[in-house]
Amino acid sequence: MGKSEKRVATHGVRCFAKIKMFLLALTCAYVSKSLSGTYMNSMLTQIERQFGIPTSIVGLINGSFEIGNLLLIIFVSYFGTKLHRPIMIGVGCAVMGLGCFLISLPHFLMGRYKYETILPTSNVSSNSFFCVENRSQTVNPTQDPSECVKEMKSLMWIYVLVGNIIRGIGETPIMPLGISYIEDFAKSENSPLYIGILETGMTIGPLIGLLLASSCANIYVDIESVNTDDLTITPTDTRWVGAWWIGFLVCAGVNILTSFPFFFFPKTLPKEGLQENVDGTENAKEKKHRKKAKGEKRGITKDFFVFMKSLSCNPIYMLFILISVLQFNAFINSFTFMPKYLEQQYGKSTAEVVFLMGLYMLPPICLGYLIGGLIMKKFKVTVKKAAYLAFWLCLSEYLLSFLSYVMTCDNFPVAGLTTSYEGVKHQLYVENKVLADCNTRCNCSTNTWDPVCGDNGLAYMSACLAGCEKSVGTGTNMVFQNCSCIQSSGNSSAVLGLCNKGPDCANRLQYFLIIAIFGCFIYSLAGIPGYMVLLRCIKSEEKSLGVGLHAFCIRILAGIPAPIYFGALIDRTCLHWGTLKCGEPGACRMYDINSFRRLYLGLPAALRGASFVPAFFILRLMRKFQFPGDIESSKTDHAEMKLTLKESECTEVLRSKVTED
Numbered sequence: 001m002g003k004s005e006k007r008v009a010t011h012g013v014r015c016f017a018k019i020k021m022f023l024l025a026l027t028c029a030y031v032s033k034s035l036s037g038t039y040m041n042s043m044l045t046q047i048e049r050q051f052g053i054p055t056s057i058v059g060l061i062n063g064s065f066e067i068g069n070l071l072l073i074i075f076v077s078y079f080g081t082k083l084h085r086p087i088m089i090g091v092g093c094a095v096m097g098l099g100c101f102l103i104s105l106p107h108f109l110m111g112r113y114k115y116e117t118i119l120p121t122s123n124v125s126s127n128s129f130f131c132v133e134n135r136s137q138t139v140n141p142t143q144d145p146s147e148c149v150k151e152m153k154s155l156m157w158i159y160v161l162v163g164n165i166i167r168g169i170g171e172t173p174i175m176p177l178g179i180s181y182i183e184d185f186a187k188s189e190n191s192p193l194y195i196g197i198l199e200t201g202m203t204i205g206p207l208i209g210l211l212l213a214s215s216c217a218n219i220y221v222d223i224e225s226v227n228t229d230d231l232t233i234t235p236t237d238t239r240w241v242g243a244w245w246i247g248f249l250v251c252a253g254v255n256i257l258t259s260f261p262f263f264f265f266p267k268t269l270p271k272e273g274l275q276e277n278v279d280g281t282e283n284a285k286e287k288k289h290r291k292k293a294k295g296e297k298r299g300i301t302k303d304f305f306v307f308m309k310s311l312s313c314n315p316i317y318m319l320f321i322l323i324s325v326l327q328f329n330a331f332i333n334s335f336t337f338m339p340k341y342l343e344q345q346y347g348k349s350t351a352e353v354v355f356l357m358g359l360y361m362l363p364p365i366c367l368g369y370l371i372g373g374l375i376m377k378k379f380k381v382t383v384k385k386a387a388y389l390a391f392w393l394c395l396s397e398y399l400l401s402f403l404s405y406v407m408t409c410d411n412f413p414v415a416g417l418t419t420s421y422e423g424v425k426h427q428l429y430v431e432n433k434v435l436a437d438c439n440t441r442c443n444c445s446t447n448t449w450d451p452v453c454g455d456n457g458l459a460y461m462s463a464c465l466a467g468c469e470k471s472v473g474t475g476t477n478m479v480f481q482n483c484s485c486i487q488s489s490g491n492s493s494a495v496l497g498l499c500n501k502g503p504d505c506a507n508r509l510q511y512f513l514i515i516a517i518f519g520c521f522i523y524s525l526a527g528i529p530g531y532m533v534l535l536r537c538i539k540s541e542e543k544s545l546g547v548g549l550h551a552f553c554i555r556i557l558a559g560i561p562a563p564i565y566f567g568a569l570i571d572r573t574c575l576h577w578g579t580l581k582c583g584e585p586g587a588c589r590m591y592d593i594n595s596f597r598r599l600y601l602g603l604p605a606a607l608r609g610a611s612f613v614p615a616f617f618i619l620r621l622m623r624k625f626q627f628p629g630d631i632e633s634s635k636t637d638h639a640e641m642k643l644t645l646k647e648s649e650c651t652e653v654l655r656s657k658v659t660e661d
Helices: 003-010 019-042 044-051 055-079 085-109 145-152 157-171 174-185 191-217 244-264 284-300 304-312 315-336 338-346 350-360 362-378 383-405 503-536 540-559 561-571 593-624 649-660
Strands: 452-454 470-472 479-481 494-496 574-579 585-591
Touching (some): 019 157, 044 055, 044 338, 055 540, 055 561, 085 174, 174 191, 174 540, 191 244, 191 503, 304 540, 315 503, 315 540, 315 593, 338 350, 350 362, 362 503, 383 593, 561 593
Antiparallel strands (some): 452 494, 574 585
């Protein structure tokens, strides 16, 4: 380092020339990026309803973040060590803020949200939604197709897609460059603890994101322009859309604010523990370290393909990528669609489900990451022991997760969909059963979803299909009376919305969340030991590229396709689609929860089970390798993985090439 550069590092930005200050700034960046990511996942159901799109399109929107990340991940990971890493991270945070702002734009560009209903409007007579004999259907007036498409604003969801791509582009440099920066300038024994702190930041962010999502989901999307007293839906209704746009504006501001500190950090830091002497002379070990790092950075520009081939010939690294792809396929699917699953399974609103997820799942994850990092530092766990620890913890959590299959509820009882009008359960949806003797005279619309709950505990797709003849009250307090299809000891009345699933189902939700507490803690406890296996099984000069390639494979093989194919499979379990004004199907209003449950729990379980096969081979292979920290030596700070047995032909060729260069 030259004298002028050294002067800048020790005067103007002295407080920023410390690895712990960088760790604090990077933790804030992890909080902000995970905040916006979690908020996006929590609001997918609201976005689906706002734009009237199927779950497969929602999966594409969710996967678009990975597409943006994929565009730059290899480039950033390869050239990032040459450039000013803190500044690149700062620019990335600012770009993420821009993406969040773009996602919120459709709310300001499109008109009010109009939910599907048969209740009276200004141009429909007040009794048109009742069961009335000898009248034509005037509930859904015809409309010019071109005007209909225009009113749908069907392409507005593309703003969300593009904004999420930009958000993914901005997130690209944060993880690989941040971790490589810490690995370069932190003590090797402190690195697991620092990464544990970063992972904790990635759990604090989701906690804030889920609380923010819960608050926004309880606020009606057009709160600034609609009198909520006139609404006939509540947050538990599948037509309800919360104010999803508010949270994205908050996320945009937070991401931009966290970008500022990174513009003040120097390009390089003194190696932790190798600080300058009091008289200003540089420690000889620090000079040697800088000289080696400089040589590595010079070499990486011409040895890209050599490093790529070296990584591909590293069996532990390649098996670790395979494990990560299988595991992330499972967890991306589970986390992305968990709000939808809990809504449909237990009959809760989005706001309530998201709040419970944050309350029950994130604190144990945060605690697990911290304890995992402390265990690695306190007991100086070797890489081989870390691999065994991660394996058995993950296996224990996997076996525990099978208890979730017991905590289930049945479908909502809806006449014509899941049960007959006599209350007998249907195995499959039969369209011609929507009409019955009690409502065939009513000339009701059979497509519109505007459910009511009868006092007999059975729900109906609309008040008309329930055979109701009059109503009292307004808004959500409306009560329908004289309903011919409702056979009960009461007055044959109904109220708006689906019927509650009962206290037994609420208890099962509590048990499901308790199982999730233990599962999240055990799995996060294994996270740091598992990640250290990845970092320690690759050479120091390949570390940044290795982390980036690992992220690249996860995104292209899991992050992008997983929500798309899983969303398409979920669509196949839909019992009733909403209807747009053109007559086209919109968002799904109700799923066959039994098929949904088998898919939601079964497919991730199969993927995770398959991941233990390569994990077993990693444990076998690690017996043949020697890692930093396995033996006591004064030169293990930058030691690299070495074979104790005869090296493979692939490795020999690579090493000879590096020597020749």
